[in-house]
Amino acid sequence: xxxxxxxxxxxxxxxxxxxxxxxxxxxxxxxxxxxxxxxxxxxxxxxxxxxxxxxxxxxxxxxxxxxxxxxxxxxxxxxxxxxxxxxxxxxxxxxxxxxxxxxxxxxxxxxxxxxxxxxxxxxxxxxxxxxxxxxxxxxxxxx
Numbered sequence: 001x002x003x004x005x006x007x008x009x010x011x012x013x014x015x016x017x018x019x020x021x022x023x024x025x026x027x028x029x030x031x032x033x034x035x036x037x038x039x040x041x042x043x044x045x046x047x048x049x050x051x052x053x054x055x056x057x058x059x060x061x062x063x064x065x066x067x068x069x070x071x072x073x074x075x076x077x078x079x080x081x082x083x084x085x086x087x088x089x090x091x092x093x094x095x096x097x098x099x100x101x102x103x104x105x106x107x108x109x110x111x112x113x114x115x116x117x118x119x120x121x122x123x124x125x126x127x128x129x130x131x132x133x134x135x136x137x138x139x140x141x142x143x
Contacts, residue, residue: 043136063136068095079107085132089115
């Protein structure tokens with residue numbers, strides 16, 4: 001398996017980024033579950049299809065931070081777990097913003113409208129993702 005793990009010195013967080021199968025959702029889920037079980041992270045971040053993978057992983061007490069999650073297209077889970085934060089741009093032309101509004105409404109997830117496109121790779125969305133991850137990590141430490 002091609003797994004990248006690295007430390008971001010400026011923020012101090014270890015990131016586990018498994019290579020997920022692009023063609024087979026179930027295979028991607030098996031890989032993600034195995035990596036979760038091995039590393040037991042406090043937070044799972046998933047973007048687009050990866051957001052759907054994150055929602056479908058049996059993740060115990062880990063918090064989810066989802067970026068433009070494609071949950072309507074992939075997997076079987078239709079509600080986010082408690083404490084989930086969703087970042088999404090209203091200008092997203094890949095995953096409708098309304099899908100995240102529905103997810104937040106149906107599950108109590110916190111929806112943050114941010115960014116100018118699907119990738120959310122600009123400084124403002126990246127800073128919001130970091131804040132969401134740090135908030136989730138702080139919640140985990142209080143448990």
